[in-house]
Amino acid sequence: MAGNGELTAGVHLPQAGPAASGEAMRRAAVLAEELGFADVWVSDHLVVPTGAAYPPSAYVFEPLTALAWVAASTNRVGLGTTVLVLPMRNPIVVAKSVASIDRMSGGRMILGTAAGWLEAEFDALGIPFAERGARTDEAIEMLRRMWTDDHITAEFPVHGSRFVSMRAQPQPVGHVPIWIGGHAEVALARAVRVGDGWHGAFLTPDQTRRRVSRLRADRPEAEFTISMRTRWDPLEDDADGILAELDHYREIGVTHLVPEPRQRTLDGYLRSIEALAEILTRADVTMVH
Numbered sequence: 001m002a003g004n005g006e007l008t009a010g011v012h013l014p015q016a017g018p019a020a021s022g023e024a025m026r027r028a029a030v031l032a033e034e035l036g037f038a039d040v041w042v043s044d045h046l047v048v049p050t051g052a053a054y055p056p057s058a059y060v061f062e063p064l065t066a067l068a069w070v071a072a073s074t075n076r077v078g079l080g081t082t083v084l085v086l087p088m089r090n091p092i093v094v095a096k097s098v099a100s101i102d103r104m105s106g107g108r109m110i111l112g113t114a115a116g117w118l119e120a121e122f123d124a125l126g127i128p129f130a131e132r133g134a135r136t137d138e139a140i141e142m143l144r145r146m147w148t149d150d151h152i153t154a155e156f157p158v159h160g161s162r163f164v165s166m167r168a169q170p171q172p173v174g175h176v177p178i179w180i181g182g183h184a185e186v187a188l189a190r191a192v193r194v195g196d197g198w199h200g201a202f203l204t205p206d207q208t209r210r211r212v213s214r215l216r217a218d219r220p221e222a223e224f225t226i227s228m229r230t231r232w233d234p235l236e237d238d239a240d241g242i243l244a245e246l247d248h249y250r251e252i253g254v255t256h257l258v259p260e261p262r263q264r265t266l267d268g269y270l271r272s273i274e275a276l277a278e279i280l281t282r283a284d285v286t287m288v289h
Contacts, residue, residue: 007250008286010039010080011276012229012260014269015066017057022069024266025061029070031270032077035277036287039078039110041229041258042066044085049120064097071105076288080110082229082258083181083199087115087135088125091159092168094139095146099172107173112199112227113140114181133186134158140178140194147172179227183211192218197225197256205248212253227256234275235261235268246283257285 011032014024029040048058067079079101086094102109115132116122122129138158145152146168154163179199180191188211191198198215200208212226228249232242249257257280261272281287 006286007255007257007284008038009257009259009276009280010041010078011037011273012041012043012082012258013066013070014261014263014266015042015063016045016055016060018059018264019266019269020057020059020061021266022061024269025066025070026073027266028269028273029074029077031273033074035274036281037077037273037277038256038286038288039080039108039258040070040074041080041082041112041260043082045118045121046088047121047124049118052118064094064101067109068101068104071101071108075106077108078110079105079108080179080258081112082201083112083114083179085116085121086113086139087132088122088127089139091139091142092146092161095143095168098143098176099147099168099170102172102176103170109172110177110179111143112179112181114187131158137190137194143178147176177225179225188214191215195219196223197227199225199227199229199258201229202231203228205245205252205254208249208254209252216253222255225256226254227258228254229258229260231262232259232276233262233272234279235263235272239275239279242279243283246279246285250283 013028014020032040042063044063045055045060063081071079098109098111115136119129135158138156142156150167151165152163153165177196179197180187180195181199259276261269263269263272
């Protein structure tokens with residue numbers, strides 16, 4: 001998995017759109033593991049408005065189900081969410097699901113999480129959009145408590161949750177890293193306060209630089225991961241351009257990358273993953289073999 005200051009890379013799986021299927025995700029995850037990627041990643045949308053500009057497809061497999069599926073076919077790669085929208089879910093269910101995947105996979109989960117942005121999705125779920133920040137903060141507290149404590153007695157007022165000597169077993173193998181997503185100051189402050197890392201998405205290196213500076217002012221330790229999801233696809237993008245942007249990310253302090261191919265067939269997606277591995281190796285990104 002990522003960490004300790006070196007530049008590592010994962011890859012997004014074909015979880016959404018025309019290329020997505022159980023077999024596609026399995027084959028992509030197995031290939032990523034064989035090629036030495038540090039981890040594999042999936043995104044999160046439960047419902048999507050008709051005609052929405054983003055996400056590009058409403059056909060999205062549920063992320064924790066997808067990670068459980070690919071965990072069974074892999075042995076080493078980390079299993080990450082980019083990002084799980086925590087306030088849309090009951091945190092007790094999330095804690096149980098993440099701990100179960102982590103335990104069954106031998107301790108490979110990375111929980112990327114954020115407060116969310118799609119108000120219509122919250123409306124459909126019956127969850128107040130205005131409460132998403134408070135719900136995220138309390139949910140993270142609940143997750144960590146359930147993953148480390150036993151016979152819990154506690155009150156969690158935002159969720160209306162009351163524990164009286166409650167147990168939440170099994171617990172994860174070890175410490176599940178929580179990487180906080182989001183680009184606004186409130187998200188950066190949350191990452192500093194409670195995160196094991198920060199996971200941005202689709203920002204240019206110049207946009208990323210000031211956020212890294214802000215994060216490192218309070219979290220200078222190498223174990224605090226600075227991760228960025230990109231839209232790199234070497235079947236469509238110039239390899240030298242990807243290399244130049246990669247070097248720029250490294251120069252400003254990014255320590256982990258998650259490229260997401262744009263291919264819409266499984267064959268194209270797999271070829272893009274192979275080409276990405278070649279580019280990352282050329283750039284001296286740490287690839288595990």
